[in-house]
Amino acid sequence: MDSVVVHLHGAVSLLGRFPALAGVDLDVAPGEVLLVQGPNGAGKTTLLRACAGLVPIVDGEASVLGHDMRKDRRSVRRHLALLGHAAGLYDDLTVADNLRFVARSTRHVAAPPVDDVLARLGLAGRLASVPVSRLSAGQRRRVAVASLLLRPAKLWLLDEPHAGLDADGRERLDTLIVEAARAGTTVVMASHELERARPLATRIVTMAGGQIHADTHAEVVGVA
Amino acid sequence: MLRDAAVMAGKDLRIELRSRVATNQVAPFAVLVLILFAFALDPDRGVLARAAAGLFWVAVLFCALLAIQRAFAVEASDGARDNLRLSGLDPAAIFLGKAGAIAGELALLEVILGAGVVILYDRSLHGPVLLVVTCVLATIGLAASGTVYGALAAGLRVRETLLPLLLLPVVAPVLLAATRASEAALGGTTGDGWPWVRLLGVFAVIYVAFGVVAFAPLLEESS
Amino acid sequence: MRSGIGTRILGTAAVASLALLAVMALVITPQDVNQLDAVRFLYIHVPLATLMYVAFGVTAIASALYLWPRYRARKWDLLAGSSAEIGVVVTGLVLVTGSIWGRTTWGVYWTWDARLTTTAVLFVLFLGYLALRRVGGDVDARAKRNAIAALAATIDLPIVHKSVEWWRTLHQKSSILDEETFLHPHIHGSMYWTVMLGIGAFLLLFSWLLVNRYRLAKLEDRVEDEGLERAIAERRAEADAMTGAP
Numbered sequence: 001m002d003s004v005v006v007h008l009h010g011a012v013s014l015l016g017r018f019p020a021l022a023g024v025d026l027d028v029a030p031g032e033v034l035l036v037q038g039p040n041g042a043g044k045t046t047l048l049r050a051c052a053g054l055v056p057i058v059d060g061e062a063s064v065l066g067h068d069m070r071k072d073r074r075s076v077r078r079h080l081a082l083l084g085h086a087a088g089l090y091d092d093l094t095v096a097d098n099l100r101f102v103a104r105s106t107r108h109v110a111a112p113p114v115d116d117v118l119a120r121l122g123l124a125g126r127l128a129s130v131p132v133s134r135l136s137a138g139q140r141r142r143v144a145v146a147s148l149l150l151r152p153a154k155l156w157l158l159d160e161p162h163a164g165l166d167a168d169g170r171e172r173l174d175t176l177i178v179e180a181a182r183a184g185t186t187v188v189m190a191s192h193e194l195e196r197a198r199p200l201a202t203r204i205v206t207m208a209g210g211q212i213h214a215d216t217h218a219e220v221v222g223v224a
Numbered sequence: 225m226l227r228d229a230a231v232m233a234g235k236d237l238r239i240e241l242r243s244r245v246a247t248n249q250v251a252p253f254a255v256l257v258l259i260l261f262a263f264a265l266d267p268d269r270g271v272l273a274r275a276a277a278g279l280f281w282v283a284v285l286f287c288a289l290l291a292i293q294r295a296f297a298v299e300a301s302d303g304a305r306d307n308l309r310l311s312g313l314d315p316a317a318i319f320l321g322k323a324g325a326i327a328g329e330l331a332l333l334e335v336i337l338g339a340g341v342v343i344l345y346d347r348s349l350h351g352p353v354l355l356v357v358t359c360v361l362a363t364i365g366l367a368a369s370g371t372v373y374g375a376l377a378a379g380l381r382v383r384e385t386l387l388p389l390l391l392l393p394v395v396a397p398v399l400l401a402a403t404r405a406s407e408a409a410l411g412g413t414t415g416d417g418w419p420w421v422r423l424l425g426v427f428a429v430i431y432v433a434f435g436v437v438a439f440a441p442l443l444e445e446s447s
Numbered sequence: 448m449r450s451g452i453g454t455r456i457l458g459t460a461a462v463a464s465l466a467l468l469a470v471m472a473l474v475i476t477p478q479d480v481n482q483l484d485a486v487r488f489l490y491i492h493v494p495l496a497t498l499m500y501v502a503f504g505v506t507a508i509a510s511a512l513y514l515w516p517r518y519r520a521r522k523w524d525l526l527a528g529s530s531a532e533i534g535v536v537v538t539g540l541v542l543v544t545g546s547i548w549g550r551t552t553w554g555v556y557w558t559w560d561a562r563l564t565t566t567a568v569l570f571v572l573f574l575g576y577l578a579l580r581r582v583g584g585d586v587d588a589r590a591k592r593n594a595i596a597a598l599a600a601t602i603d604l605p606i607v608h609k610s611v612e613w614w615r616t617l618h619q620k621s622s623i624l625d626e627e628t629f630l631h632p633h634i635h636g637s638m639y640w641t642v643m644l645g646i647g648a649f650l651l652l653f654s655w656l657l658v659n660r661y662r663l664a665k666l667e668d669r670v671e672d673e674g675l676e677r678a679i680a681e682r683r684a685e686a687d688a689m690t691g692a693p
Contacts, residue, residue, distance in 0.1 A: 016585050017675060022682040041685075054306055056587075074440075078312030088303025090235070092243040104231045105311040131242065209685035369599070376596055380582050389578060390596065393571040394603045397610040404614065419613075427606055434602060438595050441514070444588075 005030050005155055005186045006051055010060030013050045020046035022210030023060065033177065033187040035197050038207035044190035045085065047207065048157040051188065052082040065154060078106065080155040087144035091133040095123055095143050098132060102147045111150045121146040121172055138164045145173055153180055158189040162196050174200060225317045232313065232321025237328065239298055246329045250290045251336050257283040258340045267345075276345045277406035280337055281399050284366070287333045288326075288395075289388055292370040295326050296378040305379070309443060319371060319439035323432070327367035334359055351409030354417045358409070361424035362402040368431035369394055375442045398427055457655045464648035471641045486638075488548040493642050494649035495541045496562070499569065501653065502534030503604070506576075510597035513590060522661075524590035525668060527597055528580055529660040533653060535573040541566050561615040565608045572600045586671075 006028035013021035020043045028034055036044050049055045051064050053073035062069035067076040089098050099114045118124040121142045132140060141164045148156065161177075162170050177200050181187055190207075191197040198204065206214040240246055261279045265271045272279070299305055308318060341347055349355065373391045377383045401420040408417030472490035506527045513523035545563050546556050557563070579596050582589070 012679070014585075014675075017671060017678065019675070019679045019682050022679050052310065054309060074309075074444075077310045082306070082310055084303050084306060086302030086306075088301060088305075088307040090239055090298065090304065091301060092239045092298070093235075094242075097238060101231070101235045102307075102311070105228070105313050107312065210679075210682045369603075372595075372599055376579070376592055376599075382582060386575075386578060386582070389571075390575040393568050393575065393607075394600065396568055397603070397606045400610045400614055423606070423610055423613075430602055430606070434599060438599070441591050442595060444591075 003030075004028065004063075005032075005065060006188065007061065007063045008051075008057075009062075011050065011057050011062050012059035013046055013055050013057050015046065015055075019210055020055075021050060021057070024210070024212055026205070026212050028186060028188060030186055031181065031184055033181045033200055033202045034189065035201035035204045036188065036190045036207050036212075037192070037194060037197075037204065038190075042207040043210040044207055045159055048082065048159050048188065048190055049084070051155075052080060052157055053077050054082075079152050080157060081148045081151040081153070082157045082159070083144055083148055083161055084159050087140045089132045089140060089143060092131060094129050094131055095135070096128040098143060099146060099150065103150045106151050108150060108152050110152075114150070117146045117149045120149065120176070122168060138166055138169060141165050142169050142172075145169075145176070149176070153183065153185045156180060156185055156187045156189075158187065158191075160191055160193075161189060162191065162193045170196065225314050226320075228313045228317030229320035229324060232318050233324040233328075234321075236295060236298070236322060236325035240325070240329065245294050246291065246332065250287055250294075250329075251333060253290065254283055254287050254333055254337050255340050257286055258337065258344055262344060272345050273347055276341050276347045277410060278399075278403045279345070280341050280406065281362070281402045283337050284330070284334060284362075284402075285392065285395065285399060287337070288330055288366045288370055289391070291326050291329050291333070292374040292391070293384065293387060295322060295371075296374045296383070299378065305443070315440035315443050316436040318443065319375075319435045320432075322374075323364075323367040323371040323435060326370060327363050330363045330367060331359070334363065347410060349410070350412055351414045351417070354405060354409040354414045354421070357421055358402055358405040358417070358424065361421060361428050362398050365398050365424060365428040365431055366395055368428060368435050369398075372431065372435045372438060372442070375439065398424065401427075454655065454658050457651060457658065461648065461651035461655050464644065464651055468641070468645050468648045471637070471644060476637050476641050485548060485551045488544055488551075489638070490641055490645045491649075492541065492544045492548060494645040495537055495544065496566070497646050498537045498649050498653050499534060499541055499566065501650065502530045502537055503569065503573075503601070505530040505657070506534065506597050507601040510594035510601075513594045514598070521586075521590060521668060522665065524593055525664040526657075526661055527593065528577075529657055529664055531573055531576055531580075531597075532660060533656050535570065535577060537653075538566060538570045538573055542570060559615065561608075561612040564611045564615070565604075568607050568611070569604065572603070576600060 004027050006026060008024045008026040011021050011024040011026075012019060022043075024043075024047060026047075036047065038044055046055060050057050050062070050069070053064070053067075053069060053076050056073060057069050064076050065079050067073075069076070090101070093101070096114060096118065099117060103111055103114055115124065118128050123139075123142060123146060127139070132143065135143070145161070145165075156177075158177075161173055165173060174196070177187060177189075181200075181202075189197060189201070203215070205212050258279070261283075262272055265275065265279075267273075299308065338349070342349060370391060373387060373394070377387045377390060380386060401423045405417040405420040405424070408414055408420070468490065472487050476487070476490075478484055478486065509523040509527035509530065512518045513520070513527065542563070545566070549558055550556050576593070576596055580589070580593050
């Protein structure tokens with residue numbers, strides 16, 4: 001395993017002509033739970049997407065899980081998991097169908113069975129056979145979180161993970177994050193829900209104007 | 225890679241199974257088109273029967289447009305494309321899977337249209353081997369080129385109007401060749417039809433190859 | 448911004464050769480035995496048809512170069528677009544001159560001749576490509592999409608040509624109009640050279656138009672690029688305004 005999971009130096013990323021990332025310097029060590037906070041429009045979402053290889057980085061140095069993101073941003077994708085704003089589910093398929101598609105397309109050998117994952121997110125039983133179009137936004141979010149568990153867990157990129165979840169969903173999510181961190185997953189999380197997210201983090205950075213600013217360490221409090 | 229393609233195609237077909245768009249909307253549309261042709265061309269004067277092969281394939285083209293639009297509308301939900309890119313599925317496999325599912329739906333529609341032509345236009349079927357081979361190759365060509373252009377136009381706000389403009393001129397040779405081959409089959413002169421089948425084969429091979437190669441950059445091009 | 452000396456020479460050469468062509472075509476060359484003066488359409492129709500394929504070819508090659516990682520550069524996308532714009536106009540003119548020619552000689556505006564039909568399909572392919580180019584979005588994504596669309600159309604063109612040609616030759620037996628001599632009158636001597644001159648003159652014109660259109664496209668592009676430095680600076684300034692937020 002490389003010494004650094006994410007290495008960014010002077011990274012610039014454009015959305016159209018707009019520099020969403022205007023020179024980001026960031027190093028994330030293995031096993032860290034990094035919280036990225038900052039105002040709307042600061043570039044947090046683009047940062048996560050750039051680390052996932054979905055958005056090209058056009059200047060500076062960038063490497064994720066040992067892959068040089070300037071040269072090839074595709075091969076790293078199957079080794080990480082991104083929880084984005086939108087769940088990206090197929091409306092006509094049921095919850096279980098959607099998760100099975102994730103499982104089959106990801107081909108993660110050590111993935112837990114879909115039924116286990118459904119149970120962990122409180123989606124088992126009747127809910128599993130409901131077409132996604134009939135779910136509430138919060139329930140869809142749970143399905144999206146569930147799909148995280150079906151992917152390799154070296155790096156988790158979470159964009160506002162708590163948004164839309166009810167209290168029970170949040171509890172479950174926190175538990176998952178803590179367990180993942182204990183098992184060695186590196187987690188980079190962008191969040192506005194600071195009371196919720198701060199206790200989970202080992203390190204906090206602030207982002208504004210497309211760059212990373214303040215950097216503080218925090219003790220892990222953890223969820224019982 | 226074939227396994228990945230099967231996963232992709234399976235997903236698309238399962239979506240079709242649950243939403244039944246092809247059976248409930250496109251198939252009736254197909255029959256409607258045949259009926260409209262009859263209104264336009266006056267069945268009594270025998271024009272309809274003579275033009276049956278051509279009208280069949282024009283109707284297939286219209287259905288193909290709908291099927292392709294639908295196939296990509298399914299992926300249009302926010303984040304679906306990202307998920308496909310993150311999944312680690314080989315883009316070539318995604319292409320083959322999508323095209324395969326479209327081809328399957330088209331095949332079903334062709335059977336329905338074929339029955340429609342026999343019944344409504346009073347044409348009986350001859351030269352079955354030639355007809356079947358023509359349909360298979362034409363369908364593969366339409367599905368492959370349609371998937372390429374569908375992906376090109378997907379995610380664009382003007383998708384609905386742009387796709388026909390981009391795709392139809394490109395598949396004009398398929399219409400031409402399939403009609404000529406079908407006419408040869410129905411008219412009993414199957415020998416004339418086989419050269420056109422070769423052309424259909426060339427078209428299909430070229431666009432399947434192009435799709436396999438071009439799909440990776442196509443998938444990337446949006447955020 | 449003034450044209451370079453090379454461009455101006457090109458422009459002058461184009462005008463001069465076109466003038467010479469006009470003289471040759473309208474005055475000096477003889478009438479055709481069948482078509483009389485109408486044969487003079489030949490001198491624009493054939494060069495325009497050649498130009499159409501050249502423009503298409505430039506678009507195709509530029510698109511391929513854009514997609515080739517080693518040579519990727521935005522200029523290829525700009526060149527492809529410039530060539531296509533000129534190409535679509537040329538193709539339209541081919542159709543119009545072909546149509547008028549047909550009307551004056553045979554009394555019909557359109558024959559489903561193989562070449563004319565292929566040209567019509569090519570026209571629509573060009574139009575579709577240009578429509579696609581106009582759609583907005585991220586610049587690099589757009590360029591890649593344009594290039595793939597151009598290549599997808601290019602591989603189609605030979606198939607279109609072959610199928611239409613085959614189709615029409617099968618019909619030739621039942622055709623009353625002798626389409627062959629209509630579009631291929633017996634060319635000899637001065638007529639032949641005039642056609643060659645025509646092709647040359649129009650190629651010069653095309654090159655001149657292409658250079659200028661391309662330069663215009665590059666300038667438009669540069670205006671947007673220069674905004675980028677400023678945008679990055681403004682973006683960073685946001686941070687100063689916001690620092691200290693909880």
